[in-house]
Amino acid sequence: MNLDFSQIVPYIPFMLEGIWVTLKFVFFAIILGSILGTLLALFKIGSIKPLRWFADAYTSIFRGTPLILQLMIIYYSIPQLTGYDISPFLSAILAFGLNSSAYISEIIRAGIQAVDKGQMEAAQALGVPYRAMMKDIILPQALKNILPALMNEFITLTKESAIVSTIGYLDLMRRAQVVGADLFRNFEPLLFVGLIYWCLVMGLTMIGRVFERRLKQSD
Amino acid sequence: MINVQNLYKKFGTNEVLSDISTSVTKGEVVSIIGPSGSGKSTFLRCLNLLEVPTSGTIEINGKNLTASKKTIHKIRQQIGMVFQHFHLFPHLTVLENLTYAPMKAKGIKKAEAEMKARLLLERVGLSEKEKAYPNSLSGGQKQRVAIARALAMEPELMLFDEPTSALDPEMVKEVLDVMKDLAKSGMTMVVVTHEMGFAREVADRVLFLDHGVLVEEGQPIEFFSHPKTERAKDFLDKVL
Numbered sequence A: 001m002n003l004d005f006s007q008i009v010p011y012i013p014f015m016l017e018g019i020w021v022t023l024k025f026v027f028f029a030i031i032l033g034s035i036l037g038t039l040l041a042l043f044k045i046g047s048i049k050p051l052r053w054f055a056d057a058y059t060s061i062f063r064g065t066p067l068i069l070q071l072m073i074i075y076y077s078i079p080q081l082t083g084y085d086i087s088p089f090l091s092a093i094l095a096f097g098l099n100s101s102a103y104i105s106e107i108i109r110a111g112i113q114a115v116d117k118g119q120m121e122a123a124q125a126l127g128v129p130y131r132a133m134m135k136d137i138i139l140p141q142a143l144k145n146i147l148p149a150l151m152n153e154f155i156t157l158t159k160e161s162a163i164v165s166t167i168g169y170l171d172l173m174r175r176a177q178v179v180g181a182d183l184f185r186n187f188e189p190l191l192f193v194g195l196i197y198w199c200l201v202m203g204l205t206m207i208g209r210v211f212e213r214r215l216k217q218s219d
Numbered sequence B: 001m002i003n004v005q006n007l008y009k010k011f012g013t014n015e016v017l018s019d020i021s022t023s024v025t026k027g028e029v030v031s032i033i034g035p036s037g038s039g040k041s042t043f044l045r046c047l048n049l050l051e052v053p054t055s056g057t058i059e060i061n062g063k064n065l066t067a068s069k070k071t072i073h074k075i076r077q078q079i080g081m082v083f084q085h086f087h088l089f090p091h092l093t094v095l096e097n098l099t100y101a102p103m104k105a106k107g108i109k110k111a112e113a114e115m116k117a118r119l120l121l122e123r124v125g126l127s128e129k130e131k132a133y134p135n136s137l138s139g140g141q142k143q144r145v146a147i148a149r150a151l152a153m154e155p156e157l158m159l160f161d162e163p164t165s166a167l168d169p170e171m172v173k174e175v176l177d178v179m180k181d182l183a184k185s186g187m188t189m190v191v192v193t194h195e196m197g198f199a200r201e202v203a204d205r206v207l208f209l210d211h212g213v214l215v216e217e218g219q220p221i222e223f224f225s226h227p228k229t230e231r232a233k234d235f236l237d238k239v240l
Helices: A005-045 A049-064 A067-082 A088-114 A117-125 A130-167 A172-183 A187-218 B040-046 B072-076 B094-106 B110-123 B139-151 B169-184 B196-202 B220-225 B230-239
Strands: B002-011 B014-024 B029-033 B055-060 B079-082 B157-161 B188-192 B205-210 B213-218
Touching: A005 A049, A005 A088, A005 A130, A005 A172, A005 A187, A049 A088, A067 A088, A067 A130, A088 A130, A117 A130, A117 B072, A117 B079, A130 A172, A130 A187, A130 B094, A172 A187, B002 B040, B014 B040, B014 B213, B029 B040, B029 B196, B040 B157, B040 B188, B079 B139, B094 B110, B094 B139, B110 B139, B139 B157, B139 B169, B169 B188, B169 B196, B196 B220, B205 B220, B205 B230, B213 B220, B213 B230
Parallel strands: B029 B188, B029 B205, B079 B157, B157 B188
Antiparallel strands: B002 B014, B002 B055, B205 B213
């Protein structure tokens, strides 16, 4: 078997740097996706029809087309249409954030609708305004139910982040390809970053468990 | 205090409440009884607009409830509601359940809200539970917390929607005792109940609903010993 991991040793710092590069945009994409997803979910369950239509159309578009296509459209069409030379970093945050928000909005919508209707009635009967009720009573309870689904989405996002390598963003995946091209050996660097992705996901899983335990306090 | 005129409520084509007119004066305790499906709960829920009436008017302290959606949460703050299934906020402690609405809806300071909440917990006999979460309480304890939570808003009127129906039999008394105590203190109360004993002992007036119609109303002694209508007689024969 022609396997030689010693050859990638000099490239290890270069590849490890990719962890930070990947995490950086994944972090911002998750933040963007969560905020936007929450808003869209509130639109979907709200009573204002145009907002509901907007949220539904939004979800249908971003869920109905490939993520890699959305990424390319953002990266290539923005400079062409506006003249603004968008960086791969910003394109990646936008594409992943916008795409993820469509999925997150569905998760949160289901979570809100699964909260006992009596909770809303109790808050209304106490004269609590809608905003406060959503923020303090409904969403915290919804969050507890949807945490596993939400962690799933974040894990998927972290792994799928590898497709930003296609627009030349120097993330983990791209770095493995660069090293592979340099060495004429692809298997070792690919295996190496594969291990790193796995570790990242394990880390996320652990964080999710901690959150879950904390939310279970009231049981 | 409450004035209901020609109240109708339809769910689709199904008429649940039909031409109900009645009033409740300050300090009065009114029990609503009737077979299940008679519209008792729907009527009660109309009184704080958890159900929106199809037509008719409801006035609370001279303010028309159905007129404006904007002021509804202001009016609701004066109306406490206790539900059959408690609906305590499960992610908040007992004390937080009591202080949340006064702080958020009325802007009362935390220290003051907590002080008042502790007095109320003492009143319902649950002082030692202030740090507990609702899921660790028994049904009777939950309902007493729910009553205290409603009282924390210092309402002028309390609505009870079958407050003891979801309780184990041995826990009914502790909740009824709290309600009796409340009635004695002069609180205006409207109580949908299957507890005929409570209706007879505590209520100043009984409303009997059947198929969405207010069939009969009167003083409990009168109503329970000499019901005027056939339907009320039938019902009382079955439950007493």
